[in-house]
Amino acid sequence: MTQLETSFEDLYEHSPCGHMSLTTDGMIVRVNSTFLDWTGYAAADLVGRPFAELLTRGSQIFAETRYLPVLLLEGAVKEVALTLVCADGSDLPTLVNSVVVEQAGEEPGLIRTAVFDATDRQNYERDLLTSRRQAEASEEHVRVLQRASSAFVSSSSEEELAEAIVESMRHGFAAASVAVLLTDESGKLALAAGERPGSEEGPELEALSSRQTVVLSDRRAVRDRYPTLADELKSARLEAVTATPLSFEGAASGVVLCYYGRARSFDGDAIDLQEAVARQASEALARVRLQRRLERMALFDQLTGLANRQLLKVRLEEALATGQRTHHSTALIFLDLDGFKTVNDELGHVAGDEVLREVATRLRSTIRPSDVAGRFGGDEFVVICEDADVDAASAVAERLRDVVGAPISGIPDEFTVSASIGVAVHSPGISQSVTPDRLFDLADTAMYTSKNSGKNRTTAVIVA
Amino acid sequence: MTIAPPLDTSALSRNNVKISGNPAGRPIIFAHGFGCSQEMWRLVAPAFESDYKVVLFDHVGAGGSDLTAYDRSKYDSLHGYADDVLEILEALDLSDAVYVGHSVSAMVGVLASTHDPSRFGSLVLVGPSPRYVDDVDYTGGFSQDDIDALLDALDANYLGWSSDLAPLIMGNSGQPELGEELTASFCTIDPAIARHFARVTFSSDNRDDLKDVVTPTLILQCNDDIIAPRVVGEFVHSQIPGSSFVMLAATGHCPNLSSPDEVVKEIQDYLR
Structure with missing residues (x-):
């Protein structure tokens, strides 16, 4: 017969795990x-x-x-990982099982706890944990960059990009609020997307001038530098700020503000x-801005900044469609300069260009905001007037004729410049539907009528 | 006749809101702290059911809350949790509410009531701490290293603990239903969210907000509370104008479980 355990006291005291009872x-x-031996x-x-x-x-x-x-x-509870501090100050990683036992009568319950030395497991787990955290961190890093890059690539305008x-x-x-500020043509920052709590400009200007990320990690850091901003952030329930500059090929293009x-x-x-x-984001912004410049170059006349022929066609098509829908007339005013060839031949191209630019400026300042002025080519200009019948369009044409005929500074008086004008009006209800090209032809023909009947006059026709 | 706009009740399912007690009674809402769920109140809340309309809820990430509602940006500060409390009060159209917040939820109540005091009648803060980490001229009880150590402790306990691995971890791979029951029983919390919640809780500093409290406030302080030591409770008391401070006989950080009767009595005495 094997000797049985006889002393339960001894079994408890020297059990291969620590035992403890708690209130x-x-x-x-x-x-x-055992517990005392392990912990000292x-x-x-x-x-x-x-x-x-x-x-x-x-x-x-x-x-x-x-x-608890x-x-x-x-x-x-079972297998809870808790680390004990031993009498000599060393750590003892343990796994703990606990149960609550009811006591007889009014006595409060007790917690019985078994403690297992988990040093080996802990070391192994720590390695596992460290590598898992590293893996998670780099995975997160990649995920953030991928998300951002795919959102940025699909943005086709500054507004879309700023939102992305x-x-x-x-x-x-995990920023509570984000503001994207982009520089305008004069280099000043303006809010392009998001919300910017507070009015004190600080971190953004600092980031812009230093080209470095500005980190204000708590309320005190904000207050030390920008006391007004600190108060404004507090009322917006925010505490920390980072400001990251956007720049491309050395030129600052904006700042991203993150609030926490x-x-x-x-x-x-x-x-x-x-x-x-x-x-x-900076690269995407540079791409979007370049695209916008190219688009502008393709649609606007380089010399005068007016709409070019392509854009005029699009605008006229839109105007005709709107007119058809709203039963309003659409007028096309065609101007050809009288006397321009002489200026160009005798005073040179520079003077000629100057005349064209000046005429463009005068057209722009004479027409209504809703009208579109363009350069059709050479010394031919066009104005599209939405919602203008033949009387209104003729009145606009006469005003244009007046301003074009006024003296141009730098051009000697003997070189007079004037405009022969043709107006073609499309009136839904009266006119057959018409293509933009057809309306251009009609206005051009009317302009030739003016030219052939002595120049510097206006001829108007309504599309039949 | 005026028609009130329909109330937005999405907060009720998001936060697993449970209502019991006296429908005509004064509302009392219990908020659990980090590490647990509304179960935390199960020895306290029933004592209020005869006189009060009792509201229990889970913070997003805990208990029966909607985990898909977890937005890291929103919950990167206690304000996100405070907004949820305000939305619950609004969805139930409660006024003169008694808000009882344990541990970090004490500060959630402070933030909610200072942001919009209109629906609050009383605040009861059980073991509050406006900042856990020591600072110049302030003792919170912890250092930054301690907080990092907590995150280690969390990871050590949740290593691989997701719902699909739980049966293996619990050693019940042959009995998956048992594993399921264990994760679905008391105080379930999502490990990833718990980690973030821990970081948010223990890196928050809301000392500045205490002086803005306008709701009558009771502070319940335990002995030997490692998480929220007495000096911290006294600091909260000194900062909240007109607040009452009661030292409980209970020890530890969870009197709502270890001494529920005393907690019930002190709250009832205060509200009487």
Whole structure:
């Protein structure tokens, strides 16, 4: 016969795991020898003390906010990882099983706890955890950049791009609010998307001039530099700000402001990632801006800045369609300069260009805001008037004839410039439907009538 | 006749709002802290059911809340949680509400009531702390390293703990239904959200907001509370104008579980 365990006392005291009994509010009432051997404490050091005091700070918070509530609600917990601090100050990683046992009568319940030395497991898990966190961080890094880049690539205007930057920053960095400021032609910053709480400009100007990310990680940091902004952020329930400059090929093009609802610590990696997103945004912005310039070049006359023939055609088509829908007349005014050839031949191209630019300026300042002025080619100009019948269009034409005929500074008086004008009006209800090309032809023909009957006059026709 | 606009009730399913007690009674809303769910109040809330309209809810990420509603930008500060409280009060059209907040939810109540005090009648703050990390001239009880250590502790306990791995972790791979029950029982929290919530909770600094509280406030402080030590409770008391401070006989950080009767009695005495 094998000898049976006879002493339960000995079994308890020298069991291969630590044993401990606690009150339901966590005070130690009894511990076994194994626990004392492992931790180096004497029983008298421990009894009457809160169990949580034996834990590392991180484990204390976990124990108080998670382990104990779940234990008291559930009656038992298993394999909770808690790290003890031994008498000599060293850490002992453990796994803990606990149960709540009811006592007889009015006595409050007790917590029975078994403690297992988990040093080996802990080391292995720490390695696992470290590599998992690294993997997660780099995966997150890639994900943020990919999301941003695909949103930026599909943006075709500054407005769309600015919105995409706001979304990318909000998601990528959990910012409570994001503002994208872009420079205008004069280099000043203007809000392009998002919300900018507060009126004090500070971090954005600093970022713009230093070309560096400005980090104000808590309320105090904001207050030290920008006290007004600190107050404004507080009333918007925000605390921290980062300002990341946008620039392309050395030229500043904007600033991204991220606002956070609490103090945030930004390590180098986080700032690097923000700057990487900002670089992508800067490149996308440069692309969108270049595209816009190319589009402008394709649609506007380089010399005068007026609409060119392509754009005039599009605008006229739109005007005719609108007129058809709203039953309003559409007028096309065609101007050909009288005397321009002489200026060009005798005073040279520079003077000729000057005349064309001046005529363009005068047309622009004479027409209504809703009218479109364009250069049809050479010394031919066109004005499209929406919602103008033959009388109104003729009145506009006469005004144009007056302003074009006025003396031009720098051009000697003997070189008179005037305009022969043709007006073609399309009136829904009276006129057959007409193509833009046809209306151009009719106005051109009317202009020739003016030219052939002595120049410097207006001829108007209504489309039959 | 005026027709009131329909109330937006989406907050009620998002936050798993449960209503019980006296429908005609004064409303009392209980908010749980970090690490748990509305279960935290199950020994306290029933005592109010005869006289009060009792409202319980889960923060997004905990218990039966809608995890798909988790927006990192919104919940990157306690203001996101405070907005949820305001939305719940509005969805139920409650006024003169008693807000009882434990642990971090004490500050959530402070933020909600300072942002819009109109629906609050009283605040009860159980173990409040406006800032957990020590600062110049302020003792919160923790250092930044301690907070990083908490995140380690969370990870150590949730390593791979997602709903599909839970049965394996619990050693019940042959009995998946048991594993399911364990994750679906008390105080379920989503590990990824818990991690973010921990960071938000323990990096918040709302000391500046205390002086703006205009709602009558009771502070319940435990002995030997490692998370919210007595000096912190006294600081909160000194900063909230006209607040009452009661030292409980209870010890630890969760008197709502360890000494529910005392918590009930102190709240009832204060509201009487």
